Each structure stands twice: as structure tokens, then as C-alpha cells.
Amino acid sequence: MLPTLRASLPYTLALAVLAYLGFAFLPVQGFAQEIFVVIGIMLAGILVPVLVDVKGRAAVTSSAVPLAASDYKGDTTTLYVGNLPYRANEDAVKELFQRFGVVINVRLMKDRQTGRRRGFGFVEVAAKDGNKMIQKLNDFNFQERTLKVREAKERQDSDDAEE
DNA sequence: GTTGAGCGTT
Numbered sequence: 791m792l793p794t795l796r797a798s799l800p801y802t803l804a805l806a807v808l809a810y811l812g813f814a815f816l817p818v819q820g821f822a823q824e825i826f827v828v829i830g831i832m833l834a835g836i837l838v839p840v841l842v843d844v845k846g847r848a849a850v851t852s853s854a855v856p857l858a859a860s861d862y863k864g865d866t867t868t869l870y871v872g873n874l875p876y877r878a879n880e881d882a883v884k885e886l887f888q889r890f891g892v893v894i895n896v897r898l899m900k901d902r903q904t905g906r907r908r909g910f911g912f913v914e915v916a917a918k919d920g921n922k923m924i925q926k927l928n929d930f931n932f933q934e935r936t937l938k939v940r941e942a943k944e945r946q947d948s949d950d951a952e953e
Numbered sequence: 954g955t956t957g958a959g960c961g962t963t
Binding site: 870897906908912940 | 958
């Protein structure tokens, strides 16, 4: 079943029941009219989610993004990536890592004064994808440079324990 | 417009 419909169907049914019961407290004009109202609620409650799902599915297939980072709930791991080409930007690095898992954030370190990139950075990824990404992307040839990918050392003390 | 081992910032 379509996801939005599955989520909204209980509310639609509840609303239909409430409408049905509501007629008990009103001067009833006729059973036929009551049935039409209830059926109308059901039809709207089913058709709208179906249309939402169909449009949403088309949007997802056209965007080609596996999963929005802001929607990911779970443990994350920060990877150190070194030996980056100076010309590489964050989007290129993110796209590369996204081939092998969920990427939460990419930060390429740059010189504070000049703003030029320093050739390394940190990629925050889903914890379950971290080791796979290290396997796949360490010593990976990226724009004529051989990447170095490791698990990042933690600068902050007394934070989460690494595996 | 430069550099080439490296583990960081709101």
C-alpha cells in the first residue's frame, strides 16, 4: 500500500465514523444523505493520499538522491579524508561518498586566512556505512589524487566511544 | 593562478 495512504487511512476511517455518529445528534434529513456524506469523506480521504504518493514518487525518481541527510536518524561516524585535490569541492566529495552509503555532512578544511583548501576534510556518515566506505574509498583515485580515508580521531574528549 | 604531509570548525 502507498505510504501516505497507509498513514492517513486510520484518520479517514475515524473521521467517517465520527461523521456517521454525528448524524445521531442532528435532526436527520434522511439516511441516504448521511451515507453520501460518509462516502464522500472516505473517497476524499483515499484519493488525496493516493495523489500525494503518486506525485511524491515522481519527485523522488527525478531527484536521484538516495536519502536526505536531514531525515537520517541513527548513529553516525566521522571519517577523515586526506590527500584531496585542492580543486575538489564539498559537493563532489559528497557525491563520491554517497555512492557507498548515507552522507550526513561534508566539511573540507580550509586555511583560515586565505580561504584556500588544505586538501583534507571530514565526512560524517551513517555508522553502518563507515567501514564499507573506508574499504571502498581508501586509496581511491579521485581527480588524479589517491584518497586517504580513515576513521577520524576525536578532538573532543569524553564523547561517544568508537568501535 | 602558488603547496602536498596532515586529523577540525560553528
